Amino acid sequence: MKRLSPIAYRALFFKHAWRFLGNVTVSKELSGSHAVAVSGGLDSMCLLWFAQSLHKQGKIGPVRAIFVHHHTREGQDADGELVKKFCKEEGIPFKMLHVEGLSASIANFEAKARKKRRELCINDLKSNELLWAGHHLDDSYEWNLMQRNRSTNPKAAVGIPVRNRTIVRPFSCVTKAQIRRLAKFEGIPFREDPTNRDLKYDRNFVRYKIIPLIKERYPKYLKFYSHYANFSTMMLKTNIMSRAGTSKIFVFEQGAVLVGSHYSEIQIQEIIHTYSNTDRGEIITPIERMLRAIDNGKKGPFHFSGGMEAFSNNTVLMIYQQGLKNYDESIARTLSTLTTNQLMSMSTYKRVELEYAWQNLLQSPDAMLNMPGLVLVLESESICxxxxxxxxxxxxxxxxxxxxxxxxRFITFQKCLDTWMSKKEKLPERLRLLPLSNLSNLFASH
Known part of the structure; x- marks a missing residue:
């Protein structure tokens, strides 16, 4: 490392991490609230200090700290007291959450503790609040090594996601050594977790047994890994967002929609991991089962880890969080008030006009709440x-x-368009139709 004064080092660290943070967030999010998950260790304490410094500079909105007490080892009380004291000195709101019924002796303890911690933090988030996690470049590389040997998920090549819905990891662009140097220069207090040396945990085995050998042989391994991860991320994003395939993807706040006759497993994996409550979990086999079921005419819903759900309707595949509240109740309420005369006075559509209306719906911000896009057919029984x-x-x-x-009677946009094309000689040039998404516009602002 270059010999820099504490002032110069701080300036360079802030410039680098702030630019990285700006690439994974938008200005509206930065001006909002931020909750930092803090364990009392080096990484999270430095992240909390960094976030509060940005707030003091007026670059981001208010910051608060969340400490999760697992009650599984000695020393966590002291960890919590350290975080609480630091927050009091810095004027940072502090909150302690408690994990109940967890034992360090259970199988797969680390994964279960991580899941509990994540759930508690996410459930405590306020509206439009981001959750900051302290993972850094070394963590991502370690996770990459572990995943490559136990998972077929293509995101293993990328490492720990820098952004996972409301979770951001601003230190994904810096190394452990750089964070430790910042703590030394700025006098940031922290405590070491004694279990971090226990080799029964995969993470520690990789960290203390495998990586030292890699570092000795390839001193610049992290530098090359960061470039590789960035390139892999770009390639995944290119593949996922490509419109050149047989299906098109439309992304919304509540989920995503794929429209086409063939769905890519890579696309589906990326969408599920983007919206999921967890960035881990094997989903390839469930995806393969779902695609086979869709080929056999099944609609779903299909369930995946992290609280994700998928539903197929004709050539439309919706992927979203379970419990998504759509416009069903409101549309039904509005539809029940329309008289028969009002319904029969609705506009008629040519096929090209219906296609235009369908594309407009797919581009609207609340499209997910109208999917799969139902259309009333106000025509004779024979046409229906x-x-x-x-x-x-x-x-x-x-x-x-x-x-x-x-x-x-109703039909989906896509089925109506496809059938209209295949049976155009049996159907009139114009049809009296009512896209039910038109009714959702009456109450979308409520």
Whole structure:
């Protein structure tokens, strides 16, 4: 390392980490609230100090600290007291959360403790608040090594995600040595976790047995790994977001939609990991089962780790968090108030006009809440039969009830467009249709 004064080192560290943070967040998020997950160790204490320094400079919004007490080893009380004292001195709001019923002697303790810690922190987040985690470049490299030997997930090549929904990792661009140097120059207090030396844990075995050999042989391994990870991330993103394949992807705050006749396993993996409550977990086999089921006409819902769910309808695949509240209730309520005369006065569409309306829906910010995109067919029974309309959709049960009560039939945008094209000689040039997303516009602001 170059010999730099503490002032010069701080300036360079801040410049580098701030630029990196700006690449994984937007200004609106930065001006909002920030919760830092702090264990009392070197990495998280430096991250908390860094976040509070940015807040004092007016670069980000208010910062608070979350300490999770696992009650599984001696010394955690002292860890919590260290964090609490630091927060009091720096004027940082402090909150301690407690894990119940966890024992260090159980199998796969590290993974279970990590999951509990993550759940507690996420559940404690305020609206539009980001959660900061202290993982750095060394952590990412260690995770990369472990995952490569026990997982087929392509994201193992990238390492720990720098952004995972509301979780950000601003120190993913710096090394452990750089963080330790910052702590020394700035006098940032921290405590060492004695279990960090216990070789029964995979992470410690990799850290103290394997990596020293790599470092001795390849001193610049982290430098080359960071470039490799950045390139891999770029390639994954290019593959996932590519519109040149047989399916197109539309990304929203609540989830993503794939439209097409063939879905890429890589695309689906990336989407699930992006929106999931966890960045770990084997999902390739469940994805393969889902794709086989879709080929056999199944719709779902299909469930994945991290609270993720998928639903297929014709050539539309929706991927979202379980419990997503769509516009079913509101559309049903609005639809039930429309008279028959009002329904029959609705506009007629040419096929190209319906295609335009479908593309507009896919580009709207609340499209996910309208998926799979239902359209009322206000035509004769024979036309409804030709289009193979329906009276039930699993994602819109209340709308289905209203339609059944009133003798109304519906179809999805995509199925209507495809059938209209394949049976155009049996269908008129114009159809009287009501895209139910038009009704959602009446209450979307509520």
């Amino acid at each position: 039969k030709t289009l193979n309309t329906s009276v039930f959709n699993e994602l819109f049960p209340r709308v289905s009830e209203v339609c059944k009560e009133r003798g109304l």
